[in-house]
Amino acid sequence: MIQLNNITKSYQTGSESIDVLRGIDLTISDGEFCAIMGPSGSGKSTLMNIIGCLDKPTSGDYLLQNENVSDYKEMELAKVRNESIGFVFQQFQLLPRLTARKNVELPMIYAGVKKKEREDRALEALQKVGLEDRKDHLPSALSGGQKQRVAIARSLVNNPKLLLADEPTGALDTKTSESIMDIFTMLNKEGSTIILVTHEQEVADYASTRIMVRDGLVVTESAKGAAQ
């Protein structure tokens, strides 16, 4: 599903250039559940942003479902993002003035889905994460775990094949994290390819493959149960 060949990313700030990714090679298969670990500042979010077509690599090739998206223009990337990728973030990124259901409807508005279908599909997605009884609540009236479940429901509504989650449990306590990881596990069993960034080993243990990023390079890859 995903193939990264010698991906680099440099940021230019003023006269300084920093090389954040220094040659990432990575293959992720359809249906895989992959955890990306690594120290703070090692380039995990930068890598996720490239995989999610939110940002472009400085050099290297990115093949997503056999299409080379490295040279796509912003318009084309936006289409890929909206149609094929679901995003979940540490700080949930819900719009505070919209109810849970309206937040979940947003990606469908961008995709041009009609109102009635939007409402039905939003409700269905909220049911999937066990939150249909909170559909009319504003984010401020939801717990952290509930907010993240709304964000997961939102990430699902356009039926993306690929789900990206950057530290999705980073703002949650252990017990709540477990319930969120149970949802990701269920989605993976149903066929979603999931890539998740975490610095918590217990969270990474839910994934079937793990990679470690350090100083902008993939330093180890391990399958579940393999020696660390």
Ligand code: ADP
């Ligand atoms: P991680 O998610 O592993 O903590 P990041 O990918 O967020 O790491 O950041 C890696 C490095 O790139 C850090 O040194 C960070 O300061 C730098 N960086 C990230 N985004 C930008 C940006 N937009 N402009 C300049 N530097 C950035």
Ligand code: MG
């Ligand atoms: Mg990060």
